[in-house]
Amino acid sequence: xxxxxxxxxxxxxxxxxxxxxxxxxxxxxxxxxxxxxxxxxxxxxxxxxxxxxxxxxxxxxxxxxxxxxxxxxxxxxxxxxxxxxxxxxxxxxxxxxxxxxxxxxxxxxxxxxxxxxxxxxxxxxxxxxxxxxxxxxxxxxxxxxxxxxxxxxxxxxxxxxxxxxxxxxxxxxxxxxxxxxxxxxxxxxxxxxxxxxxxxxxxxxxxxxxxxxxxxxxxxxxxxxxxxxxxxxxxxxxxxxxxxxxxxxxxxxxxxxxxxxxxxxxxxxxxxxxxxxxxxxxxxxxxxxxxxxxxxxxxxxxxxxxxxxxxxxxxxxxxxxxxxxxxxxxxxxxxxxxxxxxxxxxxxxxxxxxxxxxxxxxxxxxxxxxxxx
Numbered sequence: 001x002x003x004x005x006x007x008x009x010x011x012x013x014x015x016x017x018x019x020x021x022x023x024x025x026x027x028x029x030x031x032x033x034x035x036x037x038x039x040x041x042x043x044x045x046x047x048x049x050x051x052x053x054x055x056x057x058x059x060x061x062x063x064x065x066x067x068x069x070x071x072x073x074x075x076x077x078x079x080x081x082x083x084x085x086x087x088x089x090x091x092x093x094x095x096x097x098x099x100x101x102x103x104x105x106x107x108x109x110x111x112x113x114x115x116x117x118x119x120x121x122x123x124x125x126x127x128x129x130x131x132x133x134x135x136x137x138x139x140x141x142x143x144x145x146x147x148x149x150x151x152x153x154x155x156x157x158x159x160x161x162x163x164x165x166x167x168x169x170x171x172x173x174x175x176x177x178x179x180x181x182x183x184x185x186x187x188x189x190x191x192x193x194x195x196x197x198x199x200x201x202x203x204x205x206x207x208x209x210x211x212x213x214x215x216x217x218x219x220x221x222x223x224x225x226x227x228x229x230x231x232x233x234x235x236x237x238x239x240x241x242x243x244x245x246x247x248x249x250x251x252x253x254x255x256x257x258x259x260x261x262x263x264x265x266x267x268x269x270x271x272x273x274x275x276x277x278x279x280x281x282x283x284x285x286x287x288x289x290x291x292x293x294x295x296x297x298x299x300x301x302x303x304x305x306x307x308x309x310x311x312x313x314x315x316x317x318x319x320x321x322x323x324x325x326x327x328x329x330x331x332x333x334x335x336x337x338x339x340x341x342x343x344x345x346x347x348x349x350x351x352x353x354x355x356x357x358x359x360x361x362x363x364x365x366x367x368x369x370x371x372x373x
Contacts, residue, residue, distance in 0.1 A: 001098070001135065001317050002346050003042065005072040010064035012037035022368040024342050027350045028357050029372030035350035039139065039324045041069045042348065045100045046135040047165060048117065048128055056116045057106050067104040072097060073135070076317070099123065100134055129168040136165050136311045136319040140304050142329050147303060148288055148296040152270040159219050159271075162307045166314040170218050177211040180204055181262055189260040198253070205249050208265060212244035215266040223271060225313070226306040233298045234276040236284060242268035273299045294331050301334050308345065321345040327360070328353045339363060
C-alpha cells in the first residue's frame with residue numbers, strides 16, 4: 001500500500017489543502033506552519049485517534065463546524081485482490097485505489113446532533129472497527145526519544161498503539177478495561193465512604209480481570225516479538241506486568257478501599273530496556289540507569305524498528321513510516337540507521353531545518369519536497 005494524496009478541509013490551521021506523496025516525501029517549512037498536522041492527519045487515517053489532541057474539537061479549525069481528512073492510497077496486486085473479494089476496490093487500473101476519510105465534528109452539524117467522528121472507506125460509511133483494518137503507520141517523533149527515561153504511561157502507550165493498529169479485539173478490550181477501571185475506582189471510593197457494600201465490586205472485578213488478562217497476554221506476545229528483532233546494538237527487553245487476577249484483587253482490596261483506586265492491573269504495567277557490554281562480558285544492564293543518551297536513543301530506534309516489523313508481520317504489507325522532525329534530534333549513528341529504513345518503507349519526513357533539507361536531498365534519490373509557506 002502506498003499513500004498517493006492527502007486532502008484536508010478545516011483541519012488544524014488548514015482551510016482547504018492537498019498534497020501528493022511519493023516513496024519518500026519531505027515536508028519542510030518554519031515551525032508552527034503545520035508540518036506535524038499533516039503527519040497527524042495521515043496517522044488519524046490509521047488509528048482513528050490523534051497522537052497530540054486531547055479532544056476531537058482541537059483538530060477542527062477554529063470557527064468551523066466540521067473537519068475532514070481524506071487519503072488516497074494505491075494497493076499492490078495482492079492487496080487489490082483482497083479488496084476485490086470484499087467489493088471494496090475502486091478504479092480499474094492494474095493497481096487499485098483505496099480512499100479513506102475521517103470526518104470530525106464538534107457534536108453538532110447544522111444545529112443537529114452528530115457523532116464526533118465518522119469513518120468512510122471508498123465513500124461508504126464504516127464502523128470504527130472496520131475502518132481500523134485498512135492502514136498501518138509507525139510515527140517517530142522527538143517525544144518518542146523519551147520512551148526510555150519517560151513515564152511508564154509513555155511505554156504503555158507504545159504497546160497499546162502497536163497492538164491496537166491491527167487488532168480491533170485489543171482496542172476494544174483496552175477501551176472496556178479503562179471504562180471498567182474508572183467505574184471500579186468510583187465504587188471503591190463509595191465503599192470507603194460507606195455509601196456502598198463491598199459486594200458491589202464483584203461485577204467490576206469480573207470485567208476488570210477478563211479484559212486485563214487479555215491485554216497482558218497480548219502485550220507479552222509483543223514483548224516476545226521485540227526481543228527477537230536483530231539490531232546492531234545488543235539490547236534486551238523485560239516485560240514488567242502488574243499481573244491481574246481475582247485472587248490478587250482480593251488480596252489488595254483493603255488497601256484499595258483506603259486509597260480509593262485500583263492498585264494492580266495493566267494500567268500499572270511497564271517494560272525495561274537492557275543492554276550488553278560485550279567486551280566486559282556484562283549483560284542485562286538497565287539502559288535507563290547505565291546507558292548514555294546516545295545508547296538510550298538507539299534503544300528507542302530499536303523499539304520503532306520492532307514496531308515496523310511487528311505490524312508488517314501481522315498485516316502482510318509494509319506500514320508507512322512517519323518521521324516528524326526527528327532527523328535533527330539523532331546522532332550520526334542513529335541517523336544512518338533511520339536512513340537505511342527508507343528503502344524498505346514509504347516514508348514521510350518533516351523538518352524546519354534547512355540543513356537537514358540539503359542533507360536529505362543529497363543522500364536520498366527521488367526525494368519529493370513539499371514546501372509549506
